[in-house]
Amino acid sequence: MELAARIRKIPDFPKPGILFYDISTLLIDPAAWRETIGRLAEAARAFRPEVLAAIESRGFLLAAPLALELGVGFVMVRKVGKLPGTVVSHSYDLEYGSDTLQLADGLIRRGSRALVVDDLIATGGTAAASVELLRKVGAEVVGALFLIELEGLEGLARLPVPGRSILRFPA
Ligand code: AMP
Numbered sequence: 001m002e003l004a005a006r007i008r009k010i011p012d013f014p015k016p017g018i019l020f021y022d023i024s025t026l027l028i029d030p031a032a033w034r035e036t037i038g039r040l041a042e043a044a045r046a047f048r049p050e051v052l053a054a055i056e057s058r059g060f061l062l063a064a065p066l067a068l069e070l071g072v073g074f075v076m077v078r079k080v081g082k083l084p085g086t087v088v089s090h091s092y093d094l095e096y097g098s099d100t101l102q103l104a105d106g107l108i109r110r111g112s113r114a115l116v117v118d119d120l121i122a123t124g125g126t127a128a129a130s131v132e133l134l135r136k137v138g139a140e141v142v143g144a145l146f147l148i149e150l151e152g153l154e155g156l157a158r159l160p161v162p163g164r165s166i167l168r169f170p171a
Contacts, residue, residue, distance in 0.1 A: 003039070004167050006032045007148065021148050021169060023058060023119055036166070037062075040117075040145060041069045043164050047143040049115035051108055053077055053134055055101075055126055058119035062147060066117065074117075075108055077101050077130045088136050092129035101126075103133050110138035120148040121165065124155030131160055 006026040013020040026032050044052070044066060052074040054063030060076060067074040076083070079101065086105040091098050108114065116130050121144070131141045141161050149156060149165030156163035 001032060001035045003032060003036055004169070007167070007169070009169075019171075021120055021150075023061070023147070027061065036147065037065050037069055039166050040066050040147065043166065044070055044115060044117075044145055046164075047115045047145070047162075048113060049142060050113045051075060051115070051139070052117050053103075053108075053114045053130060053139070053141075055116065055118040055130055056082070059117050062119060063117040075103065075114075077103055077116075077133060088133065090129055090133035090136060092125060092132070094125065099126075099129075101129050101133050103137055105137065108134070108137055108139050112139050113142045114139040115142055116144035116161075118144075118146055120150065121146040121155040121163065122150045122171065123153050124158040124163075127155070127163070128159055 008022040008025040010020040052063045052067050054060045056078045063074045087102040088105050089100050089102050091100040114134050127144050134141050143161050144163040146165045149168045150171040151168050152171050
């Protein structure tokens with residue numbers, strides 16, 4: 001099945017000059033979504049993860065069915081102020097300014113093999129920050145998995161862990 005054709009491309013969103021890759025047109029098609037999760041599961045198994053760490057918010061959509069398919073748990077890497085209880089934070093630099101990601105403290109067993117999951121990797125900044133956050137709570141980050149990789153930005157090469165993607169598109 002041609003999964004790449006199921007991804008909708010929206011020019012100038014959320015700002016001029018950005019070509020947005022929208023997975024809504026994949027989610028609405030159950031056969032294509034089933035195939036997507038199957039292909040992600042095959043790639044994920046090679047990392048032998050014990051827990052998936054999904055990046056807000058589209059990473060959650062991938063990681064929830066993927067975790068069930070693999071028989072592992074998943075944790076949410078969230079933006080500031082969304083998680084209840086004690087959290088661990090990690091701030092990282094953006095082109096202009098900075099951003100912060102958070103994870104519940106004490107949720108992941110120390111030494112767990114964690115796999116970062118998101119819908120798309122562009123520069124790799126968000127995923128790299130997620131790796132640092134997971135390391136802060138004592139996880140062993142074994143890799144990162146994305147449905148889409150934007151070519152030419154070298155996002156996977158910038159990660160401190162091995163990364164894989166299923167589909168590749170121009171940035
Ligand atoms: P980056 O940190 O540059 O790798 O950006 C990755 C994050 O931003 C992911 O959570 C993506 O969902 C989102 N993102 C970045 N660029 C795009 C794009 N062109 N289309 C859709 N989502 C994007």
